[in-house]
Amino acid sequence: MRKSSFFILSFLTMVAASCDRCKDQPEESQATPYTLDIPESLPPMSIPSSNPLTVEGVALGRKLFYDPILSGNNTQSCSNCHIQSSGFAESSQHSTGIDGIQGNRNAMPIINLGYQPNFFWDGGATDLESQALGPVTNPIEMHETWANAVNELRNHADYPTLFKQAFGIDQITSQYVVKAIAQFERTLISGNSKYDRYAAGQESLSNQELLGLQIFTDPMKGDCNHCHVLGSTFSDFEYRNTGLDSIAVDEGRFIITWNNSDKGKFKTPSLRNIEVTAPYMHDGRFMTLLECVEHYNTGFHYAPNLDANLYTAVKGRMTLTEMEAVVAFMKTLTDHEFLSNPKFAAP
Amino acid sequence: MNRKNTFLVFAVIINLGLSACRDKETDEVIPQNPKVNLYFSHKVGTEEIVQGQFYNRSQGESFSFDMLKYYLSKAALVNDAGDTLYFTGHNLMDAFNPNRKKASGSVKIDDAQLTSFNQLIFGIGVSPEFNTSGDQAGDLDPVFGMIWTWSTGYIFMKHEGQFVDSTGAIQPLLYHLGTTRAYQRYSVPINIQLKKDKTYNINVDFDFAQVYNNPNLVTFTDNNIIQSSGAQDIPWITDVTQNMHQAFSVSSIQIK
Numbered sequence: 263m264r265k266s267s268f269f270i271l272s273f274l275t276m277v278a279a280s281c282d283r284c285k286d287q288p289e290e291s292q293a294t295p296y297t298l299d300i301p302e303s304l305p306p307m308s309i310p311s312s313n314p315l316t317v318e319g320v321a322l323g324r325k326l327f328y329d330p331i332l333s334g335n336n337t338q339s340c341s342n343c344h345i346q347s348s349g350f351a352e353s354s355q356h357s358t359g360i361d362g363i364q365g366n367r368n369a370m371p372i373i374n375l376g377y378q379p380n381f382f383w384d385g386g387a388t389d390l391e392s393q394a395l396g397p398v399t400n401p402i403e404m405h406e407t408w409a410n411a412v413n414e415l416r417n418h419a420d421y422p423t424l425f426k427q428a429f430g431i432d433q434i435t436s437q438y439v440v441k442a443i444a445q446f447e448r449t450l451i452s453g454n455s456k457y458d459r460y461a462a463g464q465e466s467l468s469n470q471e472l473l474g475l476q477i478f479t480d481p482m483k484g485d486c487n488h489c490h491v492l493g494s495t496f497s498d499f500e501y502r503n504t505g506l507d508s509i510a511v512d513e514g515r516f517i518i519t520w521n522n523s524d525k526g527k528f529k530t531p532s533l534r535n536i537e538v539t540a541p542y543m544h545d546g547r548f549m550t551l552l553e554c555v556e557h558y559n560t561g562f563h564y565a566p567n568l569d570a571n572l573y574t575a576v577k578g579r580m581t582l583t584e585m586e587a588v589v590a591f592m593k594t595l596t597d598h599e600f601l602s603n604p605k606f607a608a609p
Numbered sequence: 610m611n612r613k614n615t616f617l618v619f620a621v622i623i624n625l626g627l628s629a630c631r632d633k634e635t636d637e638v639i640p641q642n643p644k645v646n647l648y649f650s651h652k653v654g655t656e657e658i659v660q661g662q663f664y665n666r667s668q669g670e671s672f673s674f675d676m677l678k679y680y681l682s683k684a685a686l687v688n689d690a691g692d693t694l695y696f697t698g699h700n701l702m703d704a705f706n707p708n709r710k711k712a713s714g715s716v717k718i719d720d721a722q723l724t725s726f727n728q729l730i731f732g733i734g735v736s737p738e739f740n741t742s743g744d745q746a747g748d749l750d751p752v753f754g755m756i757w758t759w760s761t762g763y764i765f766m767k768h769e770g771q772f773v774d775s776t777g778a779i780q781p782l783l784y785h786l787g788t789t790r791a792y793q794r795y796s797v798p799i800n801i802q803l804k805k806d807k808t809y810n811i812n813v814d815f816d817f818a819q820v821y822n823n824p825n826l827v828t829f830t831d832n833n834i835i836q837s838s839g840a841q842d843i844p845w846i847t848d849v850t851q852n853m854h855q856a857f858s859v860s861s862i863q864i865k
Contacts, residue, residue, distance in 0.1 A: 312744065386760040391744035395751050396758040408752045436751045437744055444744075518760050520840040 291598030293318040296445075298376075301453035304460065307376040313391065314440045315448060318428040321609070324447025326439060328608040331418070332411050333360050333404035336352045340397065340443070343369040346606055347504045350450060355546035363402040366512060367548030371539045373532055375449040377495050383528045383544040385501060388546065390447060394440040396572040408436045421570055444578045452600040460594065461493065467594060472590025484558070484580060484588050488571050496534050496595065502569040505562030506543060513588075514544065521540035525567050537596045548562050553593055555585040628806075640805035642715040645696050647684060647707065647811050648728075649711070650860070651677055651704040654818045661707050663773065666822065670829050671774040672782055674817075679766035680748070681712050682732030686801070690723040699735055701748040701755060717801055725802040726775035729811065733853060734792040736763030757787065764837075765791055768817075772829040780833055784849075787837040791846045797857045810863040820849060820857040827852070 293316035298307055309315055326332065330339045343357040346348040350372035355362040367383055375381070387393035398411060399402040406488075415421045415434045425434045428442060457475075459465035459558050467475065479487040490496045500516040503526040510526030518524075526543040542548040548557065558578045562572050580588070600606070644750050650657055651674075653664040663671040685695040696714030703709035718724050735749065736741075740762050743751045755764045766786040771779050801809060821827040825848035833844050 327648060336706040349740045382759070384760075387758075388761040389744065392742050392758070395756070399758050407754065408750075409754070412752055437746050440744055517839070520843070522840075548742045 280596060289315070291318075291428065293373055293430070296320050296449070298449060298451065300451060301458065303453040303455075303458040304374065304451065305377070305462070307448065307451070308381050309376070309448065310389070313330050313444060315445050318409060318424070319415055319442050319445040321446075322424045323442035323444065324358055324426070324606075326443050327446055331414055332398050332406060332439075334406040334410075334491055335360050336414075338404055343397075343403075343607065344372050346603075347538065349373055349452075349539040349601065351539040353540060355541050357403070359400070359403040360405050361401070363399075365375055365402050367544050370531065371535060372447055372450050373452045375450065378499050380499075382502070383416065384515045384518050385529055389426050390444040391437075392441040394443040394447075395436070412436055412439065420438045437537065450600075450606055452597040454599050455597045456594040457591075458597075468590070469574060470587050470590045471594050472591075474587035474589070477588050478591055482514050482576075482579065483584060485571060486533075486558070486588065489569075490533045495532050497530045497532040499529060501529055501568040503527045503565050504558070505565050505572055506545075506547070506557070506570045508563040508565055510565065510567075511544060523567060527567060533592055535601065537593045538601065551589045552585060555580070555588050559585060635787060642717050643803040643805060644713065644715050644808045645684075645686070645803075645811060646808065647697075647712045647731075647813055649681070649704075650812060650814050652814055652818075653796060654816065654817045658704060658817070661770075663771075664697065664817075666818065668826070668828055669775040670772050673711045673770040675771070676767055676769040678702065678709075679733055679786075680735050680755065680763065682734055682736050682794075684712060684714070684729065684731040686716060686726035686799070686803070687728040687796075688723050688726045688729055692723065692726075694718065694726075695728070697731075699739060699748050701753055716803055718750050718805070724804065725800075725801060726791045727798065729813070729859060730794055731797045731849075732792055732794045733775070734787065735763040737789050737792060739763075740789055740792070762787055762789070772833060774830045780829075782829055783834045783836070784848065785836045785848060788846070790843070791837065791850055793853070795854055795857055797859055799862075801862060808865045810865070812860045812862070814858050814860050816856050816858070820852050823852055823855045825849075825852050839864060 276371070280305075296315035296317050296319070297378065298315065300307060302306050327340045329392035330336045332339065338360050343352050345352050352369045355368060356366060358364050363378045370383065377392055380386075381390060381393035387396060392573060395408070398406050399408065402451045412434055423433060425431055425438055429438050431438055454466055456467070457491070460467050477484040489498055489500065489502065491498050501524065503510070504516075515527035516522070538549065540549055542551070542554050548554050558572070561569065564573070635808060644746050652658060656664065658664070658674050658677070661673055661675060663673045665671045679702050681697065681700045682700070683695055684697040685693050687693050694716045696716045697712045700712040701714070707761070728741060739745065739749060743756050743758065748761070751758070755767070755779060756762070764787045768784040770782045772782045773779055797813065799811070801811070805807065814853070827845065827848050832845065836840050837846060
């Protein structure tokens with residue numbers, strides 16, 4: 263009886279398996295859902311249904327982020343220009359690509375990207391997955407073709423298995439490379455700064471920091487709050503001309519939209535971890551935060567597309583003491599736990 | 610359970626298993642939707658283009674093709690009853706790759722529909738709903754190099770080659786058509802009656818004498834590198850996409 267039962271069971275399994283093959287359904291990933299650790303200072307993050315986070319996908323994205331395999335000569339990875347201790351930005355004004363060529367924009371910090379509607383300083387990438395396509399092929403960055411990159415990954419000892427585990431796919435394609443990188447990037451959440459603990463009633467700010475907070479939000483003084491919205495992501499992610507030049511050298515958002523009204527406009531960056539992401543502005547022209555505040559106080563030019571908030575702002579409205587206080591306040595936005603979190607470091 | 614019973618259980622299971630498959634495989638033959646294959650021929654006038662060969666045009670310029678790739682988007686057949694029956698998604702076409710000169714699909718028709726069609730319509734490029742992300746597979750995979758990665762969007766058509774200007778000098782010709790403003794759908798007259806279980810091979814001519822001449826004259830001199838990268842390229846995009854309405858024609862249809 264036992265023997266015949268086993269035989270019957272085996273046969274039933276065979277029949278079931280043959281029927282499954284008839285259905286010709288794609289194999290579904292068995293990856294483990296990943297739960298984001300979002301601090302109270304930030305809102306829930308909307309994850310695209312086309313790329314749900316999984317433990318395996320995030321781990322794969324992290325490996326890819328730190329692997330130079332995606333560059334033309336296998337010498338640079340994403341992490342060369344996006345360094346964790348620098349808030350996933352870098353200290354050079356302009357990054358240097360694999361051919362020794364420098365770009366004209368400052369590497370952007372990779373922080374809280376899951377809240378952003380589009381990417382790059384000019385918003386040229388419409389989703390995080392598409393953003394990851396760019397640096398790989400850019401001749402002045404990683405200078406690789408996606409055909410080569412995918413081919414190398416397919417012939418790698420580990421990656422085919424890792425992609426299979428993360429996405430259930432038998433063959434690596436560029437689509438899943440950028441999905442994995444985007445998954446990892448969405449986990450790079452920073453929201454545990456001194457300011458956040460102050461806002462939660464868990465820590466005090468110094469008198470100088472409190473003065474800075476006041477100036478930051480005062481519409482007649484810093485008015486920083488207008489664009490770097492206080493709390494949450496510290497940015498409205500809109501595009502503005504902040505009067506860096508009378509005639510924009512880099513036309514910014516205009517390059518994407520071709521609308522004259524977008525000339526010289528760039529995305530408002532987040533101020534989180536701003537203390538460690540120097541130099542500043544889209545072209546990295548300012549080395550210190552005080553220079554930035556001074557620009558908004560007296561340095562801005564009346565460019566044709568100057569943001570209306572600056573156009574109406576009185577030059578010299580802040581004293582040096584007040585500007586230094588704003589800088590002190592901005593330094594309360596540093597999230598030391600994030601900057602050294604081993605989960606985000608090279609695997 | 611004795612041996613006889615075991616055999617009986619087996620017989621029942623085998624029958625169940627096989628009958629499940631038989632439902633799918635051996636029922637009466639269901640008529641299949643007609644299959645439509647679009648075969649594209651790339652021409653200058655009546656001449657089929659050959660890679661690297663120069664073609665004369667009336668402005669004293671001659672030009673060549675080293676590369677001609679484009680996306681054929683969402684082809685459909687249309688009839689007077691208002692049916693628009695789509696049969697392809699996005700196909701990357703390549704004039705110099707025999708495997709990429711065809712776009713195919715099945716047209717879902719039912720008995721109630723009028724099965725004669727008088728328009729073949731399709732887009733050249735990538736339709737707006739697919740032109741906002743590079744996170745895509747198949748022919749839209751960025752691996753084909755038909756996407757801009759600094760400003761998300763597909764390159765709808767690449768014509769790269771050379772041209773000889775009026776002084777006789779050979780210069781590069783590089784035309785990359787794209788951006789959502791360049792996406793247009795083109796309608797080509799056709800006369801076709803579809804029947805189930807049939808395959809229709811439709812041969813379509815794509816004439817570059819029209820693309821650069823009719824009605825808008827696109828001169829290559831001083832206008833030979835266009836990458837759809839700024840407002841200055843809008844007139845060129847407008848001229849070329851308007852001209853393309855004259856560029857397609859159905860040359861023949863074979864029914865099998």
